[in-house]
Amino acid sequence: MKRKSIGAIVGAITALGIGAVPAMAEYPVSTVRLITHSSPGGGTDVFLRKIATTLGPIMDVNFVVENVTGGGGAKAMAEVAAAPKDGSVFYGSTPSYIITSLLSKPEVGYDQLDPIVNMFYDPQTVFVKSDSPYQNLQDIIEDAQASPGAVVAAVSTPSSLDRQVMEEFQAITDTQLVTLTHDGGGDVLMSVLNGTAAVGIGEIAEMRGQLDADAMRVIATYTEERVPGFDDVPTAQEQGVDLVVAKFRGIVGPKDLPPEVITAWEEGVQEMMADPEFKEWYEQEGVQYGYLGHDDANAAREEFVASQTEFFEKFDIN
Amino acid sequence: MDGLSYALTALTTPTIVLSAAGGVLWGILGGALPGLSPSIAMALVLPFTFDMSPLAAIIMLTSVYIGAEYGGSIPAILIRTPGTNAAAATVIDGYTLHQQGRGGEALGLSLVAGTIAGLVGLICLVFLTKPLAMVALYFTPPAYFALAFLGLSIIAALSEGSLIKGLIMGVIGLMLAMVGTDPLSGAPRFTFGEPDLLGGIDYIFVMLGVFAVAELMNKVATPDDGAGGVIKNTVTRMRLPGLRKMWELRRAQTIGTGLGIIEGPIPGAGGTVAAFLSYNEAKRWSKTPEKFGHGSEEGVVAPEAANNAVTSSALIPTLSFGIPGSNSMAILLGGLLIHGIQPGPMLLSNRPDLVYGLFGGLFMANIFMLILGMLVLTPCIWLVNRPKPYLTACIMMVVLSGIYSINQSLFDFWIVLVAGVVGYVMRRLEFPVLPLILGIVLGYMIESSYRRSLLLTNGDHIVFLQNPLSLGLLCCAALIIGLAAYAEVRKARKPQDMHG
Amino acid sequence: MRATFIVSCLLFLLAVAYWLGADQISVSRLAGGVGADGMPKLLAVALGVLSLALATQTFFQMRAGKLAAPADPVKEGDEPTNWHQHARAMGLIVLGGFYILLLPHLGYMLSSMLMLGGVSFYAGLKPSLRMLVFAVIGGVVYYLIFTRILGIPLPSGFWPRLF
Known part of the structure; x- marks a missing residue:
């Protein structure tokens, strides 16, 4: 249980590019390994497997998903950084590889990898139990100002983005809440359900079951725009709290890849993102479109690293 | 009666029956190989379930889970090595029975006790899902703290001979549990810049070290005297206990099953705590408590019943909230999501075919566990009766292979070897090993829940007394400590008539 | 004491x-x-x-x-008692250490053969053809179980470079 990694198994599925018309220049290798630090069935794993089956025919490549767990992603990073620079190995990235690099300073960190493309944003949402008196962020802020240190907000692991969001929320709104950390997203839901915490921060995919049963409500999202499927939920910015979280999902590779490999990815991923069937799938998963090409993804990472470093320094975590 | 017909449909679909049987067999093998936890055994079959029907897929995954939780007790009894965390409590009396040449009986007891507990747990899962789901909801940080404290209080009862030595081992276990990421701030602690230590030290490494490696060290220290093995009067067959025997052991069986069912739905508590608590309670309520630790049948039945009962009730939070309480359940959830099934409060009304089909599948899985267990155990007993040099080499290699699956790190092998040396030294000096295990298993829970509770009240300890569940559990803990202290004092007064 | x-x-x-x-x-x-x-x-x-x-x-x-009586409590028969035996017990850890050091270079199959041979010899088996057969077959069986069936990516050592 708890913070342990689950183990690592090469669970592989292949996407055969049968009958795909190679619309673009041929990719230099026929089999590409997509590495994830997530265990089979975990969030990034499911996401990569879907990409493998969708992107395979488009790029005319066999994708194999491999789970390399352990060390908070340090193992997976080391494996990708040491891979041949021919476009045969990539890493399915989430912010955690950067957070791990900054916090534990492994031998191979984020700076030895090169972001290829970003694809999605995981919207961070604020949710409450359905019978909660809170209707919007202002209710929470008022309550927290009236009685400092009484409103409990549940967030997932200590170095997660939702924890950082909560700390920044307090700074922006000049309130004092209790930020209760957990061992994972599931425990956060449990704390909100049993009333330990008044509000929770989390991702839509995790609470889908509770939302379907009307046991929980989403009252705000930390996104630029409203989340598809939650069109009546205003963003935090709309509610007067200027806070946007870019929890990205993308593909990262070894440094110095040939330009044609990067171009092949950029073109292939754009085509995949435009596929209506794929769009339906990812919106159901509760993620938002967030395509960024190679240069933009690099710039976004620099920005992300800077904000993380600032946060860790501000709170003396190192 | 729709439910029953769904269950019957599942029971009569050949692919589903096959996936239950295959799952249980795979699980028993995975659980029996030390280092392969139930969750890894499940993760290994996960890719194969992608192409199955959703019902066959979840039945296969849960069958692997059931099989693996049982399988862990086979090496616990035969080679003093718990195959899974929850089997650690079985080692005490199971291995002693094996050394007395009664390994076949111990295996039979664990199999039958496990099957009965699994079936009773299933009945509770079917009829008591709602109330048991409430158990999961009642557990707030103060209650978790009290539960962990109750678990630790058993140290007082488990440190036979020397309370100081037991406490020292417990503290060392807790110290090991501090390694890793701080549960509140996220700061790394005692990791020495080693990324492998960020996630903490997995209990299984310490268990394999202090149990398996230390035992192997013992074996090679005393050279073969030509007799072939140490165990005399060996029974080379598995022996199932009769009805009468099980009736005699009903008390331990009930305690184990009951505690297992209650602990199952509590996220994060898991079968290990249930197994240790029921071992302790079975000893307290036993007519022959002095036999515990020296080859007691009840000492096998109680923890085995507990860790198999957990397999049914642990499904409750996953199915009824969509919230996994353990690594194994997280993989089950992943398997469901891949099939587009969203577990949660709506699952029963949206997909009754799936829920009742799963119940049918669980019933099959428990029956298959009994049948396949009987088939597997005799070859296992044969294997451990090979001459000592071969056996020692084979066990050492199993230990140095399976754990690689957890982090794919050679670093973990070193942890196991160091734990082996520590275990060997402690055993020579008669330091009890179990408090160490309890400490390392409960350390994270007790610290994180303590500090989270205090956050809730801005540092006021009253929080532990305000919560009724926490208060109740703390009273139980106080009782256990009090009784152990009383026994210690009485023993100190009359030293001559002790030492049974 | x-x-x-x-x-x-x-x-x-x-x-x-x-x-x-x-x-x-x-x-x-x-x-x-x-x-x-x-x-x-x-x-x-x-x-x-x-x-x-x-x-x-x-x-x-x-x-x-x-x-009073200087003797330690009597130990059970098979428990090691003297320093010679303790040293023998530590030898197993040394063997394990060699295995961990060799594993990334020699690969899992060969290392496990050496380990099976080494430990069985250390535990009292006389070197013989039988021991060799045990180590070789054992190594292959372990390789099949852990690497092939269970799919655990144990190190393959220098072997891939040969082919």
Whole structure:
């Protein structure tokens, strides 16, 4: 249980590019390994497997998903950084590889990898139990100002983005809440359900079951725009709290890849993102479109690293 | 009666029956190989379930889970090595029975006790899902703290001979549990810049070290005297206990099953705590408590019943909230999501075919566990009766292979070897090993829940007394400590008539 | 007795070291009132006190033991008792250490063959053709079980470079 990694198994599925018309220049290798630090069935794993089956025919490549767990992603990073620079190995990235690099300073960190493309944003949402008196962020802020240190907000692991969001929320709104950390997203839901915490921060995919049963409500999202499927939920910015979280999902590779490999990815991923069937799938998963090409993804990472470093320094975590 | 017909449909679909049987067999093998936890055994079959029907897929995954939780007790009894965390409590009396040449009986007891507990747990899962789901909801940080404290209080009862030595081992276990990421701030602690230590030290490494490696060290220290093995009067067959025997052991069986069912739905508590608590309670309520630790049948039945009962009730939070309480359940959830099934409060009304089909599948899985267990155990007993040099080499290699699956790190092998040396030294000096295990298993829970509770009240300890569940559990803990202290004092007064 | 005394002194040193280690933990105000170092320091103190108590207890038992019966309680038959046997036990750890060092270079199959041969020899088996067969077949079987069936990516060593 708890913070342990689950183990690592090469669970592989292949996407055969049968009958795909190679619309673009041929990719230099026929089999590409997509590495994830997530265990089979975990969030990034499911996401990569879907990409493998969708992107395979488009790029005319066999994708194999491999789970390399352990060390908070340090193992997976080391494996990708040491891979041949021919476009045969990539890493399915989430912010955690950067957070791990900054916090534990492994031998191979984020700076030895090169972001290829970003694809999605995981919207961070604020949710409450359905019978909660809170209707919007202002209710929470008022309550927290009236009685400092009484409103409990549940967030997932200590170095997660939702924890950082909560700390920044307090700074922006000049309130004092209790930020209760957990061992994972599931425990956060449990704390909100049993009333330990008044509000929770989390991702839509995790609470889908509770939302379907009307046991929980989403009252705000930390996104630029409203989340598809939650069109009546205003963003935090709309509610007067200027806070946007870019929890990205993308593909990262070894440094110095040939330009044609990067171009092949950029073109292939754009085509995949435009596929209506794929769009339906990812919106159901509760993620938002967030395509960024190679240069933009690099710039976004620099920005992300800077904000993380600032946060860790501000709170003396190192 | 729709439910029953769904269950019957599942029971009569050949692919589903096959996936239950295959799952249980795979699980028993995975659980029996030390280092392969139930969750890894499940993760290994996960890719194969992608192409199955959703019902066959979840039945296969849960069958692997059931099989693996049982399988862990086979090496616990035969080679003093718990195959899974929850089997650690079985080692005490199971291995002693094996050394007395009664390994076949111990295996039979664990199999039958496990099957009965699994079936009773299933009945509770079917009829008591709602109330048991409430158990999961009642557990707030103060209650978790009290539960962990109750678990630790058993140290007082488990440190036979020397309370100081037991406490020292417990503290060392807790110290090991501090390694890793701080549960509140996220700061790394005692990791020495080693990324492998960020996630903490997995209990299984310490268990394999202090149990398996230390035992192997013992074996090679005393050279073969030509007799072939140490165990005399060996029974080379598995022996199932009769009805009468099980009736005699009903008390331990009930305690184990009951505690297992209650602990199952509590996220994060898991079968290990249930197994240790029921071992302790079975000893307290036993007519022959002095036999515990020296080859007691009840000492096998109680923890085995507990860790198999957990397999049914642990499904409750996953199915009824969509919230996994353990690594194994997280993989089950992943398997469901891949099939587009969203577990949660709506699952029963949206997909009754799936829920009742799963119940049918669980019933099959428990029956298959009994049948396949009987088939597997005799070859296992044969294997451990090979001459000592071969056996020692084979066990050492199993230990140095399976754990690689957890982090794919050679670093973990070193942890196991160091734990082996520590275990060997402690055993020579008669330091009890179990408090160490309890400490390392409960350390994270007790610290994180303590500090989270205090956050809730801005540092006021009253929080532990305000919560009724926490208060109740703390009273139980106080009782256990009090009784152990009383026994210690009485023993100190009359030293001559002790030492049974 | 004497060994227990020495070990309890070592444990006291461990407690001191642990305290110093706990002092290195970076203190963040996110860690709550108790702090990231609170529990580790508490444990260090607990171990310090307990180890001193054990040392004292053992010390007095040793003195009382000199006056009365000097013998340790009788151990069970197969328990190792003397230093020669303890050294033999440590040898197994040394073998394990060699295995861990060789594994990334020689690959899993060959290392496990060497380990099976080495440990069985160390545990009293006379070198013979039978032992060789056991080690070779054993290594292949382990390779098949763990790498092929279970799919655990154990190191393959230098072998892939040969082909």
